[in-house]
Amino acid sequence: MGASDRPTFASDASRQIYEYVERHGTVDRDKLLEFVALPAGEFRTHLEGLISDGYLEEDDGTLRIAVEFGAVEEYDIDDLEFTIRPAHHDDFDGLIETIRDVTAAETYVVAESIAEELLYENAIMRHNSVRSRMFFVATVEGEVVGWTHLELPQIDRLQGTAQQTVGVRQAYQGHGIGSTLLERGIEWAEANGFRKVYNSVPVTNEHALAFLAHRGWDTEAIRRDHYVVGDELVDEVMMAREL
Template sequence: MGAIERPTFSSDASRQLYEYVERNGTVKRHKLLDVVSLPTDEFRDHLEGLKSDGYLEEDGGTLQISLEFGAITEYEIDDLSFLVRPGRQDDFDGLIETIRDVTAAETYVVAETIAEELLYEDSVSRHNAVKSRMFFVASVDGEVVGWTHLDLPQVEPMQGTAQQTVGVREAYRGNGIGTKLLARGIEWAEANGYRKVYNSVPITNDRALEFLTVHGWDTEAIRRDHYEIDGECVDEVMMAYEL
């Protein structure tokens, strides 16, 4: 199932099963059986239908939503080897730590908001009739060191644009990781029919603004005094990349 496809269900029971997994990130199979009042055979039929339709996937009795985000790519730059791959539920703690590492060093309000959403919802990926959220991560020796995030509205008038964020832990900057992550998100958005990605950054975050500008992003608008940071009003720079 692709993240731009709205989920549709053959029965109310299938919808309930999917929505429970989608809200919770991962769910044990035996726990899911308690969600709907169904005989075991019917439960199995609905669950197998969701799996065969590409809505859910199961690994060792643990279920999660199944989204087609692409392959794992390995890079070696200078002496550093890293992977860029789709994010998954077991990256949850690493994502939170990485986002907080980035936002501790520089003001990135949108990324801070994403971290709070992750903590509140306890789920890396979201995909429902209203919104989708997906991540690609960069990992070194299994540790998450960077991310790019795409927020994908499902409301039809907004389906052509996606919000993208990107960040890399301070200790791993200067190795091209951010460039690879940014490109991976853009490539995915373009391949899936989006016409624009955008990113909103406080005007005081010189490093982020320079990074985006170097990679071809343009200033689309400035919202005056949009943030209050350390007691001072700060403009928000809305950057965009046309696909």
């Protein structure tokens, strides 16, 4: 199942199973049976159908949603070796720490809100009939040091545009990781039929605005006094890139 595909189900039971796993990120197979009101045989039939259809995947009894959205890629820039790949649930703590590292140094309200969503939902991936959320991460020796995130609305009138965020830990900036992550997200969005990505940044975050502008992003709109930073009202700059 692709991240831009809206999930459809053959039965209410299959929907019930999928939605429970989707909401919880990862679920133990035996515990899932306790929470869904289905006989064991019927549960097994519907679950195996979801796995064979590519909606769920199972690893040693642990279930998660199965979304195909990219391969693992290795880079060596300025003598720093790093990997960019799709995020998975085991990256949860490292992803939160990385977002907090970035937002501690620069005001990035959207990224802060994404970290809070992750903590509240306890799931990296979301993919349902309303929205999808996906991440690529950059790792150095297995440690998450950067991310790019795409928020993908499933509502018809909003499909075609995606919100993107990107960030790299301070200690790893200046090695091309941020640029590589940004382009990885853009390439994925373009390959999957999106026509535009956008990023909303406080006007005080001059580094982020210059980073995006240098890479072909344009200022699409400014929302006056949209954020409260400290005791001051701060404009939001909405940057966009046509694909």
